[in-house]
Amino acid sequence: MPDTVTRIGDSLLQHGPANRRVYLMHLAQGDEGEMPARLISLAQEKGYTKVIARIPAGACDPFYAAGFHLEAAIPGLYGGEEDGCFAALFLDPGRSTDPKVTVERSLLGSGERERSVAIPEGCRIREAGPADADAVADLYAGTFETYPFPIDDPAYLRRAMADHVRFFVAEADDGIVAASSAEIDPEGRNAEMTDLAVRPAWRGRGLSSALLQRMERAARDEGIRTAYTIARAAWYPVNRLFAGAGYRYSGTLINNTQICGRCESMHVWHRRLD
CATH class of the missing domain: 3.40.630.30 (Gcn5-related N-acetyltransferase (GNAT))
Incomplete structure (x- = not known):
């Protein structure tokens, strides 16, 4: 539950x-x-x-x-x-320490990088709508054993879409192959970049980078000034994704989130968009 x-x-x-x-x-x-x-x-x-x-x-x-x-x-x-x-x-007190958590020094750069993202042939990036909720929920259900929010529930996704959460997908001939979301805070002028998932056959082809870039563009259009993410500390690829996109390390939330079947520590990354 x-x-x-x-x-x-x-x-x-x-x-x-x-x-x-x-x-x-x-x-x-x-x-x-x-x-x-x-x-x-x-x-x-x-x-x-x-x-x-x-x-x-x-x-x-x-x-x-x-x-x-x-x-x-x-x-x-x-x-x-x-x-x-x-x-x-x-x-x-036993929850307050995680001796395994580290940050790769190579990821701790200046936070200012230019990116050129190529979308794989036969694939397009677009914003998702309520009609996509079933397919997006199916993607999430097949990606995460557990997750802090019920993103495998189409009804939850539709409610989120109606409440300042903008979902984006990568779509190929065989349907939706990747998804992500930007949780927009219009009052605070910030956005959390989250819920990234890619089907196994499409991993390693730049779709996460393309989705992130598209979310940033949408956030800028809404006047958002700061983007951030809360990423699994143990999953190097997602930390490399955000560091490579110009995000800077902000700290670590120790033993914070139930995801992929266990409670994990989470790295926080941020980037100015203005």
Whole structure:
């Protein structure tokens, strides 16, 4: 059963037994003071072992006072001006370390790179719509054993499409062979580049790069100033993809996400689009 997306006050969060965490995805103005205690109380009540909050830098003090610490930071995440922080609290000390997690030094570049992406012959990149939800969900179901959100559910994808999530696909003669999404925050003028999946027969042919470039173009058209991603630390190809596209390493969320059958640490990468 997927984790639940709900609200405390006017703030948006996800929690549940799959990830065994509370994830504050949007902190509403006015909720700052009481939010750390309410998140911790929810985690204790449900027996979760981590609380993670994505918040503006100016809202961090109440979280730090409650015992949270910084795991990652994105310059200019909010409106291109205020930094965004991923602040974490571990209720089980055993979850707070991951001795296997590393970042390849070769990926830690300047964050400024020019790219030329060639789309494979017989394939085209386009934006997906509600009519594509069944095919996209099937692609995700065949790619991820587990995932933090129910992207293998066509109904969930249709709801996401109606709520500032723009999906893109690579389509060949045999149907949709790759997909991705840009979760647009119009108010914060940022976008999370996520949900990348490519069918095995089409991997290694540049489709992820082409989808990422198309998502960035769409985000710029909406006035988005900062793009970021939360990538599996253990999966070198996805980290190489974003580093090669000019994204810079922002930090690591330790033992954060249930994906592909296990709880994994996640690297955060960011890039300015303006």
